[in-house]
Amino acid sequence: MNWFLQASAAIYLASGLGAMLGLVLQSVRLLRGAILGLALGVAAQGLVFATLHERDPVPALTDLPQILAFMVWVAAIGLLVLNLRFRLGGLVAVVGPIAFLSVFLSGLNWGRGAFLSSELTGSMSHVHILLSTAGLGLMAISGLVGVFYLLEHKRLKSKRLNARRFQWPSLEALDRVGLATLITGFSLLTLGLITGGAWVYVSYGQIWTGSSHALWTLVAWAIYAGLVGVRVLGHQVARQAAATAVGGFLFLLFAVLGVEILR
């Protein structure tokens, strides 16, 4: 068990609960506190990754718990950055508990999970994993805000407005956050794919190895590239974009992580 990781998990949980309480009590202070808590959680988790870099050689994030923890960390950073532009304090009520669960479970199996091939060593594989996982983290935010967009859209269309709605992001904010995280996440994932291909070429002398991981990742990337293109060119209304962000992320998660787990 990594105690620093558990400490950051506890901070994430506290920030999530604080945000929930802030929404119920309609307290702006509590929501600000929740954002601050999330930032503290990010800082504490950053220390964990910093200690990894003190090792020689620096280990690649090759097991599932580490990848999951890093994904959550990037997603939390993404949310904090976007919160400077949009009022996203309410989202901490959802992101906080998710981050807690992910980081807590990662902490229990830290360094023990056998996921990717042990051949994955060296700086190229390291960069490949970092970029791909960061891309997945941002796309997770994109998928999450997509879910909230669809719920908000349904609520506004049905005119059921009796439920309290305090400091919750507007439809426009959810749409913009979804787009920003989608484009940034997709760009990082693309860079991850390129560095992955380069690493395979250096190791095996060929780009294509025909592994199920490579095949499914490429399929997912191609589908995503089409979706991002449609979105950026403006041929998609926000509701459809939200729905595809949710579906796309789930498929990507399956292609990148699910296939490896099921293998």
Next chain:
Amino acid sequence: MKILLVGMSHRSAPVEIRERYAVDEVGPILRKLIDRDEIEEAVAISTCNRVEIVVSTRQMDVARHIIRSCFHSDFGGGLSLPNGSQLDDHVYEYADEDAITHVFRVASSIDSMVVGEPQILGQMKDAYRTAREVGSCGPLLSRLYQRAFATAKRVKNETLIARRPVSVARVAVDLTRQIFENLKSKSALMIGAGEMIEASLFALRREGLGICRVANRTRANADDLAARFGATAHGLNELDDLLVDSDIVLTCIGVNDFILDPERMSRAMTLRRSGPVFLIDIGVPRNIDPAIDSLDNVYLYNIDDLQQVAESNEAERRRESKDAERIVIEEKERFVGWTVALQSVPTIRHLRARAESIRQSELDRVLSKSEFSDEQKSRIDSVTRGIVNKILHPPLSRLRAQTDREEGLAVLEEARALFALDDESAPGSEVDDLQKDMDMSELIESFPESSEAKESE
């Protein structure tokens, strides 16, 4: 000193009665009131929903008669009411604790027609300021109103009574903020130029709406409204072009047929690419075909939808008012505790004066019979003073502590009986006359500063 409140509000009188008693200037009426010996202090408020006079007096019955006469002659201009109605049928009266509670409830907007509306607090502050300027507001009513404003602040901060909008225009703006993040970069199209459009335009502008256009059948009306709100005026023939650039469309115009139908809106949405549009139809009959709501990225609300939200919000405000009532009761009890504690001051001073009088007379008696040097006299004086202070300190401290609550009045009575303060034949009673008429300002100033008093400042 007693507090008396006489008033008339939307709860006790219909508008045709209330409008007869509303005045613009209450200053002259206040001057007239405090010219009377029976009235110590007075504050008056006059709004479209409420006319109230609060006074502090030592003669409740006389003050009651004076205020009712004032209502009839100064507020009502001496005119008789329609349909044989009597002033007494529409006027309410509260005394002491009930008056304090009422002032706190009014300041906290619990007694308002629209619960939680913010205007009444500003109106009460104006009334208080006027009374201070006129010189009719003394220490007691000053403290009462400062406490009322503090209570209103607590209610606002600790309850949700004023959080949700209850007017159609405000609900529309609130909904707009659920769709758009920032109104500064948004443009709105107002179709019509009536009062509802004006109210909504005002609310949207206050929220920082960027661009605004007004389209109307009668161009002159659109010009007039647009000029007042920094908008541009258009004719209805320009609607198709205007729709393409509008994020918010608000309609309230007298037409027999729908002014916006799905075909027209679809064309606009295609040209707008993917931007959402919020349509608010507050026209009766409706101006927008409800089938438009099925279009993607279009959110249509009509007057009934908005009214429903407004009513739901108002119901929530009423639910919240229970918490507000609890705060009002707490604050009232604190204020009553303060006024009771205030009454302990004359007793404490009286007791001290009696003790000092006894000490002085005994000292004079002893010193006149024997030869003492000045130094000895000074020592004896100092020792006796110390003895008296030490004897009095515990009972006086307890008296102060006990009278900081409502039950303290009984303790005060017991103390007066125990020390025979009302017995004119008791030793030291020659100083009693000096203690009888203590000025209110002097009393409040001499009252020890407690946490309660500090907080109300």
